Amino acid sequence: MEFRILGPIEARGSAGQARLAGRKQVALLAALLLRDNQVVPVERLFEALWGDAPPNAAAAALQTYVFRLRQCLEAVEPGAGRRLTFSSGYRLAVEPMELDLAAFRTHAGRGRAAAAAGESEVAAKEFHTALNLWRGTALPGLPGRYFEAHAARLTEEHLAALEERIDADLAMxxxxxxxxxxxxxxxxxxxxxxxxxxxxxxxxxxxxxxxxxxxxxxxxxxxxxxxxxxxxxxxxxxxxxxxxxxxxxxxxGEAGRPATRNDLPGDIADFTGREAEVQRLVAALPDGDAAGSAVVIEAIDGMAGVGKTTLAVHTAHHLVDRYPDAQLFIDLHGHSTGQRATDPATALDVLLRALGVPGERIPTGLDQRAALWRAELAGRRVLVVLDNAEGAAQVRPLLPGNPACLALITSRRRLADLDAARILSLDVLPLPDAEALFARIAGRPSAAEPEAVREVVELCGRLPLAIRIAAARLRTRPAWTAAHLARRLREGQRRLTELATGDRSVAAAFALSYQHLSGEHQRMFRLLGLHPGPDFDVYAAASLAGASLAEADRLVEELVDIHLLQQSIRGRYRFHDLLRHHAGDTARAVESEARQQEALRRLVDCYLHTLHAGDRLLYPQRPPVEFGDRVDGCLTRPLGDQTEALAWYDAEHPCLFAVRQLAVRLGWHERVWQLAWALDNFHRWRGHLDDQLAGWRAGLAAALLVGGQDIQALAHRRLGDTCARVGEHAEGVHHLRRALALAEQADDTQNRAHGHYTLAQALERQGDDRQALDHATRALALYEGLGNVMWEAVALNAVGWYHARLDDAERARDFCERALVLFRQGAQRAGEAGTLDSLGYIAHHAGRLDEAVGHYRAAVALYRDLGDTFVEANTLVGLGRTHAGLGQREEAGEAWRRAFDIYRDQHRAEDAERVRRLLDSLGP
CATH class of the missing domain: 1.25.40.10 (Tetratricopeptide repeat domain)
Known part of the structure; x- marks a missing residue:
């Protein structure tokens, strides 16, 4: 676990950040953490939660908050709820260094001990580590004297540590x-x-x-x-x-002694941002005579145009006083137009001459030159900037051997194989810094057109080179506005063309990186540019390239190493937005139309067949649809179980949307309706109803072009059901009746049964429970005739539900209990959850409220385990109503708040508003 109170209050486990519901729960966690591993008396917790005016039922309310806090902790770390125990008060067990406050005090204490022993560098490091744990003010958003007093004490501790860290820095x-x-x-x-x-x-x-x-x-x-x-x-x-x-x-030391040689390029007058990066680069440097035992090597890597050289030169200028004997700079031309990378022997010749070594003293061999270089640096404090390195092999002979020296290296390649180097991978600028840089170069305040400036820098991908070029174009064109520039950049195929001025071009910088790739890397890079989604995994990459999984993994990881790809989370890769444009442009220029189509066919089949396998895990009783064999060279991702399938669906959701649009655009009609079918359950479970509706509109259009009567009936039925779910009732019933008519024409009993069942659901949403019962009863008879036990159970539950809606509780209960037996015999948890929800409704309306709570809670647990949040929210509303009927306001509020969160996240505005009114009815 990880607990944080030095900034926004958080608790994290292996499953992510705990969702602390409401200020009282946050206050409870904070009060326990302020006295971690100690028993906090109940009275003290009353004071933390309610100040001087605890309510009459404070003890019961506190127990509820403790119960909910245990649930929150348990949700992100199994077993974590047992950390919170009671013994004349409450105690939260926290392991050493799990709490940021404890870690802060530990590191600050070590810093004080080191300072007392005269070890200033150690002290500075410890204080830096301690202070980096602060993410803002302590205990934010918690009013009242209890927390204000604690916050004041913690603020004083922070200031004291900050002053002591400054003392350590001054000592060095x-x-x-x-x-x-x-x-x-x-x-x-x-x-x-x-x-x-x-x-x-x-x-x-x-x-x-x-x-x-x-x-x-x-x-x-x-x-x-x-x-x-x-x-x-x-x-x-x-x-x-x-x-x-x-x-x-x-x-x-001897700071201030004049340097003997300074080859640094001029500092950038409009240098903007990068404070954290500069601080990190200088944080571990030796202070003059108190040098460490090893030379400091700082390797700055990043994609083309991200500002590596600018940062290195800017930092070097700030370190002139620290390295007074010389400041040297050499461009190693690892990525330069029309020029081969400088070989190490030539680079050493340049560097030795810069130190004043006569040409006749410089030996010819690389090893001899490297030895002389190290000897010349012995006893000196020299800063060396090795810019634009091709790789580690090029720079190893150029590294100083003297611990009093510093080597700053920049490269487009991550130099992970450079021993003892501290690696700083440079990212694009944060948005505020990107806007500030643009304004400084353009010579116009960004406040004049804030939205347009923000759009321009985002279209530039917040890449410093692109921002500089765009801002320079605006500065030299007084008639242009930032909004006009944004419109020009927004035209996707022109964006890279627009980002060029004079001898500067984003496309040219990217082209240099591409030209230095091997043939297999170039092919992978450009084919990935055809991927329509925001990111991808190695299976998608392998399918695009028609490569093996191992080969694709090697290639994409090596593209990450040279910053042509980014890996934001493990196993998922993405382009910088401008690099995506460049890769796609390169693919369209190099690959024939036929080869592009083959690559995209493999990609679509990779997603489609993985979706099909995942859907069988989500809903095994669903009648399968055959998609045929996948194309050669396509790889599908293996999915072990339902949890893994849902995780894959969630991660790939934006890509699946983009792949469906790709299939529509290319006119691959069969794949369009198949993708709609394979995504149907996931969209419903997660409440992505707009995506589901768009998918089935396209799916029906495609099915009418290439599908038989059975496929057309299926598409009408699924589109009709989705329309009914989003409130398009008339259109929904039209499609459902059309699906039923097609099934009857074909004498297709199974599709007739499905048609009656789905039509019953749509009619219920229109408020016609009597007709809904009629169609559900017909569906039940047809399913019984087919001998399909699971679908029979589905229809039994539906018939029972509609009887309940029509106030026939006894018959409703009989049908639902028969359904529950069948679902449990078949281990069909989704059906079991739906039937328990029905039984909860029946029990509630029969006045058996305790029984109803039991059914609803069991249903919620199953839905949550299954990941079907769409229906879970509806069940939570019923659970809340039952708690309210029992006078259990806290429990009702908890259920409704969870339902409200789901409705809000799924953009179900009407449902969310309905639950908000229920919450308001509980009062303060």
């Missing part, structure tokens, strides 16, 4: 890095004299004595104006020492 000579941070802290905590003092020391050590004196006068003015007192005597004494140039205030 990092005054340049901490000055901007100290200015922000002083502005936020104007009356904290310790921060003013640290800012004065940092400025003085950076050689900015006048600014240090000015900082003292600023502090004095604050204390006089706001408190009417003089500054602290310690601050006055520090001011006097600065005036006297006290040598004891000087920075450790």
């Amino acid at each position: 000579g990092r005054q340049l890095e901490v000055i901007p941070e100290l200015r922000s802290l002083v502005a936020a905590h104007r009356l904290r004299g310790q921060l003013h003092g640290r800012l004065m020391v940092a400025l003085y050590r950076a050689g900015r004595q006048a600014e240090a004196i000015g900082a003292f006068h600023d502090a004095s003015a604050v204390f006089v104006e706001e408190l009417g007192i003089d500054p602290d005597p310690a601050l006055v004494e520090l001011h006097q020492r600065i005036l006297a140039n006290d040598p004891d205030l000087a920075a450790p």
Whole structure:
């Protein structure tokens, strides 16, 4: 488990983040975590939850909140509910370092111990680790004196650790890095004299004595104006020492010695963002003479145009004082137009000459040059930027051997095989930084057209190179607006063409990466560009390429290593949006129309046949439909059980939608209706009714073109059922009657039975329970004649349900109990859940409320286990009504809140509003 209170309050387990329902439950968890592993008296919990005015039934309410908290913990980590125990109060068991507050205090304590021992670097690392656990203010959103007092104490702990971390940084000579941070802290905590003092020391050590004196006068003015007192005597004494140039205030080491050589390109004037990345790059650097035992190697990798060189050069400029003997820069041309990568021997010749080594002293052999390079760096503090590296083999001979040196390497390839290197994989810019960069380059404030600027940077994929080009085009075209630029970029096939100006082009940068690939990597890259969805797994990649699973896995992982693909979560891959355009354009330019069609056929069949296998797991009693053999080269993903099938459906849902649209666009009519059929149950279970409706509209159109009478009847029936579910009743009944007529024309008993059963459901939604019962009874007779026990059970439950709706409780119960026996004999849990729901309804309306609760709870548990959230929500509404009938307001509210959440997530607005009114009826 992982518990967090240093920011938004969270509990996480192996199944993800716990869903804490309401402020009271959050407050309960926070109160327990503030005294983790200790018994918190009930009275103290009353104070945390209700302040000075607990309700009369506070004890019972607390028990309910504890019960719900156990359920929340159990839902994300099996067995976690047992951590919360009672013994004259409640105690939450937390393992060491599971709680961010405990981890913060542990690391801060280690930092203080290291500082006391004079180990400033260790202290700084520990304090950095401790402070990184803070994600905002502690205990946010919890009002009342109880939590306000705790939050104030925790804030003080945070500030103290922050000051001690700054002391450790200053002890290592990092005054340049901490000055901007100290200015922000002083502005936020104007009356904290310790921060003013640290800012004065940092400025003085950076050689900015006048600014240090000015900082003292600023502090004095604050204390006089706001408190009417003089500054602290310690601050006055520090001011006097600065005036006297006290040598004891000087920075450790020899910072400030002039460099002998600086080959760095100029820093970027409009450099924007990347504060966290810069901080990470400098966080573990040695401070002058107190160097570590190994040279520091920072390898920055990322896709073309993400700003690797810009970041390296910007960071290097901030480190000039730390590496005063030389700052060297060399472009290794790992990805350069019309130029081969620089071989290591040539690079060493350039670097040695930059250090002043005469040409006659430079040996010819690579090993000898590398040895001389390391010897020249011995005893020096030198920063080396090795830009645009092709790979680890190219840079290994160029690495310093002196721990007082730093190597900054940039590459489009992830240099995981470079020993001892710290890897920083650079991502695109966060949205605020992307907007700020665009505004700075365009020379126009983004506030003038905020929505248009946001759209432009999103269309640029927040890629710095693309943003720079787009902003430069806007700056040089006064007649354009950001909205006009966005419209031009929005035209998908023109986007890469638009992102070019002068000698800069996003497409050209991507083309360089593509040209450096092997033939098999190039083919995989461009075929993946044909995938219509937002991401994909290795089975889809293998099918597109007609490759084996092992071969596809190797290729896509290697494309990840060179940042032509991204792996956001394990096993799923995606393109950066602009790279997707480039890959697709390349595929259309290189692959023939026939080869593109073959690749897409394999992809569609990969999804279709995996869907078919998954559907058999979700609904095994459903009459199967034969899809025929899949095309050669198509791989289907094996699905072990229902849980795995649902997880795959959920992960692939956006891709399945896109694949269906692809099949429609290409006119593959047979695949269109088959995809609608294979997705039908998943869409219903998860409440994706709009997708289901669109799928069956396309599916019916396709079935009318290529399907026989049985397929047309099926498509009419499924479209009719979906229309009825979304409230299109007239259209729904029309399609259902058409399906029934086709089944009767063909004398197809099974489809006649299905038609009557589905029509009964549609008529019920129109409020015609009498006709619904008639059709359900006909369906039952037909199923009995077919000898299909499971469908007979389905119809029995339906007949029982409609009898219940017509107030014939005894007959209703008889039919439903017969259905329940058959479902349990056949281990059909979905049917069992539906029948238990019916029995709950029957018991409720017969006044047997305790019995109804039992049935409803059993049904909810089954639906939740099955993953059928669509029907689970309906059952939860019935459960809530029964609890309300028993006067159990907390339990009713809990059931209705869960139903409301599902309805809201599934965009079932009318249902959500109905439940909201039920919740309002409970009162405050």
